[in-house]
Amino acid sequence: MVSQRPSAAPRPLGKPFAVKLVSIPANPAPVGARVGTITTRDGVTLRFARFPPPPGRKGTVCLFPGRGEFIEKYFEVVHDLRTRGFAVAILDFRGQGLSQRAVRDGRKGHVGRFTDYLVDIETFVKEVVLPDCPPPFFALGQGMGATVLIESAARGHRWFDRMVLSGPMIDLAQRPLLGAAAPLARTLRLFGLGRLAAPGASRRPAALGPFTDNPATSDPVRHARIAAVVEAGPALAVAAPTIAWVDAAFRTMAAMQRPTYAARLRQPMLLVAGGSDTVVSTAAVESFGSHLRAGSHLIVPGARHELMMERDPIRALFWAAFDAFVPGTPLYG
Template sequence: MQLVSIPANPAPAGATVGAMETPDGVTLRFARFAPPPGRKGTVCLFQGRAEFIEKYFEVVQDLRDRGFAVATIDFRGQGLSQRNVRDRRKGHARRFSDYLIDLETFVKQVVLPDCPPPFYALGQGMGATVLIESAARGHRWFDRMVLSSPMIGLTRRPLFGAGTSVARALRLVGLGRLAVPGGSSRAVAAEPFPDNPLTSDPIRYARTAAVIEAEPTLAVAAPTVAWADAAFRTMAAMQRPQYPARLRQPMLLIAGGGDTLVSTAAIEQFGTSLRAGSHLVVPGARHDLMMEQDQLRKLFWAAFDAFVPGTPLYG
């Protein structure tokens, strides 16, 4: 296992990269980045669907500049972790609870033995949803969570190429491993920049595409029917009124006001129902808040600094 480092996206110094095996036999790639002097703890970084460790090198450096060690993984079926189907480009999962196995394995095998406490979590999109699900099941691995664009509900954009009932029906007749109807075989970050739903920053968008061009095996394209069905079922559970009310994990939800993938309204509704959390909307930001233009990223990091103990306020 190694990191893909290119001139446009160099790997941060002090990285330890390795592999671990989950109890159900899946090999996952992880990376740890040593804490700077005067360490304050560790931020565990969990990416969204179709993402990989290299995409977040800049974020790793942002966190280390704030005094934190960083630990992160590629979820199963993504990055250089073990893929779930023969066609590596398909984003496949049988159920979202499989990602909880990845999370728990990572915490027990990497974070607890090798990373300085206290522990905080930073999740994007699908990774944020996995963190919420873990908290709902009573796990308190982290002192606080910052959740960027969590996948709680969708906009009306046909994100997965199939609605809830279509995904369920196709899966019930044994077609779960097929790509969603109308799903593209192109890597998510390799789509043309104009009108992309992820970021309004052309340089950061091109940087991710350059990493995939350098190492095509990192790429993931459209999800499978099974992944879409699992996502719909998870989001339906999270939208039940009693779900956020039972969470006791301190968490900050940050949404993009210009997100056309996940529902900002659903995130706001969820946030207002939390007993130990709050929410914030960054006006004009698209789905990938940490990959946005500098002025939008500054708002994201200001919220992070105000919520996570010990971080300085950056100008």
């Protein structure tokens, strides 16, 4: 693996880390990876990786992970996409993976506003994707990454021909006291507490939690594999979001739930949600998808929040939907 940038990115306290991918026997890095760093216009250093397509094939899928995720979690997905003939490019959003953290406690996931993530996408596209990756360009987002892609499209950016969005965070699944969460986060932030961990949030990375009743996947092997990656590279992990992150997330979701938001989008997109998702609201995804003029939606029965990390039969349904929506994929083999 070769770094495109020789320097290392600063941690919150100025400590450098090596520009590398964490590769373990259970989750080896794909062959041909190029990994490096880029710096956004607001001075944040981001880690990225890109993977070439098979010989004679063109087109790039850009991967945008969910909250608290990191490049290494998607090695299997990279393999799936390259099998389909695509190059792949992926980044760690600010505050995640081995990208620069904004708070002293690097286990807390923090941004002041979700538009910060739009800066990450713009920098990534302009400095990595456009100069070094073969067109046409497609986007594949999970959870928070899917939400940020929708917001980017709503602001008129057309970096990608089509988007496939897994478990987009348009609204949260209903749970006790959820209605009080948004005003509480706003109030605490107004009192200057935005950098504190959200009340009640776990201080343990989700990947290290028990398999039983986890909201991400019903596949024990993939759950254990992701935990092994975090154990091998503890710096990758993020646990609780900050109050500011929660406030920013609720504000973004509230905007997406306005009646005219989805109808104004002109970006072709496919929303895929899990029928057993307890993280985001499947009903909200269905409602949003039904109002799209240039897109559609699919609910996969039995799937939890992270469809690309699910059991093989569920993943097969996800990839069938991807192949039907993204031009060129039916020809892979």
